[in-house]
Amino acid sequence: MQMHKLFYKKKFDQHFLKDQNIAKKIVNYLSFKNYNTVVEVGPGLGILTQYLLANPSNHVFLIEIDKELISFLKRKFFIPKNQILHKNFLKWNPEEIKLKNFAIIGNFPYKISSQILFHILKYYQYIPECVGMFQKEVAKRITSYKGKKTYGILSVLVQTFYEVKYLFTVTEKVFFPIPNVQSAVISLKRKNEIIYCNQNMLFQCVKIAFNQRRKKLKNSLKFFNHIPNFHKIPFLNKRAEELSVKEFLKLTKEIEIRK
Structure with a gap:
């Protein structure tokens, strides 16, 4: 002691x-x-x-x-x-x-x-x-x-x-x-899997989404609503806590594709 x-x-x-x-x-x-x-x-x-x-x-x-x-x-x-x-x-x-x-x-x-x-x-x-x-x-x-x-x-x-x-x-x-x-x-x-998305954008999406976790993603991620066909991105009617890790990866990739 x-x-x-x-x-x-x-x-x-x-x-x-x-x-x-x-x-x-x-x-x-x-x-x-x-x-x-x-x-x-x-x-x-x-x-x-x-x-x-x-x-x-x-x-x-x-x-x-x-x-x-x-x-x-x-x-x-x-x-x-x-x-x-x-x-x-x-x-x-x-x-x-x-x-x-x-x-x-x-x-x-x-x-x-x-x-x-x-x-x-x-x-x-x-x-x-x-x-x-x-x-x-x-x-x-x-x-x-x-x-x-x-x-x-x-x-x-x-x-x-x-x-x-x-x-x-x-x-x-x-x-x-x-x-x-x-x-x-x-x-x-x-994990052995390769991450097929922009990692900086993933961090940005996750942090923004959870910093306003009570809002649906279409509102918390409005920072990206200027990109073409933003409304067609999947999961926007869900809240951050409703998305799995794989769904966050998919969400990020969809945003990346449209930018």
């Missing part, structure tokens, strides 16, 4: 996982299928890191924003210095160090977990798999499906590129400091 107290900084939204069994369980969900490189986001005191390094064939990179923790991790683990990166993950580009095929793992800070997901999507072609700890409410949104109140922007965009699975719930008592919410671990495994 003293170690957790010593390094805790509120400004980084830190909640250190203390339970070794849960840490090992999280790492074991990584398949290491067709890759042996893993990037851990926010390793903290290294509770996940130790299990990642247990297999000597794993090529492990750590990205940590807290300079003091960087020094601690360098002392604790035998990892080449160029694989422990003092970075803000949201500003990190894997191409900087020529990483092209790697998994992501982490106990993600609650405040930026959605931003972390969007950053993963930005480089999804390099990331076949992700296993992460999220606030339970966010995990439910990511894994939700059409017709549910929790179905939204994160659900559609993450599920466009990845098969998502809710793995297990984690009680707040296994963290320091104890958060006032429960957590959950989910996995993302990249």
Whole structure:
């Protein structure tokens, strides 16, 4: 406990996982299928890191924003210095160090977990798999499906590129400091299908549609009503939460064709 107290900084939204069994369980969900490189986001005191390094064939990179923790991790683990990166993950580009095929793992800070997901999507072609700890409410949104109140922007965009699975719930008592919410671990495994639509337009359509989720799409997407035959686009009489991921892809392609 003293170690957790010593390094805790509120400004980084830190909640250190203390339970070794849960840490090992999280790492074991990584398949290491067709890759042996893993990037851990926010390793903290290294509770996940130790299990990642247990297999000597794993090529492990750590990205940590807290300079003091960087020094601690360098002392604790035998990892080449160029694989422990003092970075803000949201500003990190894997191409900087020529990483092209790697998994992501982490106990993600609650405040930026959605931003972390969007950053993963930005480089999804390099990331076949992700296993992460999220606030339970966010995990439910990511894994939700059409017709549910929790179905939204994160659900559609993450599920466009990845098969998502809710793995297990984690009680707040296994963290320091104890958060006032429960957590959950989910996995993302990249889909093999090619996305046949403009991805920027897909993001735009999904965000606009769900930002006005009570409106029918013909009203929420009126930004596009200047394009030829806008009224003939399918699904316009539905609301965003009524469309599946595949239907959003089809909607985007129809808009793209008409522009």
